[in-house]
Amino acid sequence: MISHEQIVHFSEQLSKGKAEAEAARNIMKFMCAGVGLVLQDEEVSPIVKSAFAAAHKYWFEREKNEKELNAVRVKCWDFLEAKGRDVDIEDNEDAAVRALFCVMYPDRVSDEDFVQESFQWFFEMINRVGDFSQAFEKLAAKVALEGGA
Template sequence: MIWRNLMVAMVEGLQPYRGRLPAVVADSLDVASDYWRCGRGRPEDLLGAKIECWTYLAERGSSLQVGDDEARLTRAVLCTLEPSSDAEAASDLAEWFQIMLASLE
């Protein structure tokens, strides 16, 4: 339950940035929203969206860098695409998510 609540909070926290997301990343956020907020979809859908985001980052040369807002927002969306984990991972993921959003310009 903690994991789902965290994912819902992160999905909702990303909504104000929706207009700044590249299309593929916005689509991935929709997948996360459907899964976490609406109970639609499967864990495999999250994985597919995760692959799309990483492919986007790799194509723009940002797979190892968080140097601009698009890369930071994409990484924040990636946080919402993890199907499950434990409390320690939830804490780490929440911290990373917060760092990505706090560093936006």
């Protein structure tokens, strides 16, 4: 599992020497790429795959698709609600969707508190899915170095 110390280290590593906006964007890209790592071994609904694709396009291709991102976020909430999981988290897919939500609010990326709270929640959900500590160590180093994954 990813420890609190690792989470703090990731945040510092992704933010070091960067202006606040660039650091926040690095953190969002890291989380988005992290969701991709988690989803590659999970069986998830096409709705979740489509939402991840929209988030990836937004953070990595710099395509300003806020409307699309907002629409797929709503579809993900509807999907969880249809499963009766709008409150409860019962399986890996539920946790992965909630981790994905952390990168589906592009208009909030300038809110430092929102980014830090999302970062904490993101890892709470990732740890529910499995132990990705080694993969995330490598990912954090890559994003910090390249500014992307």
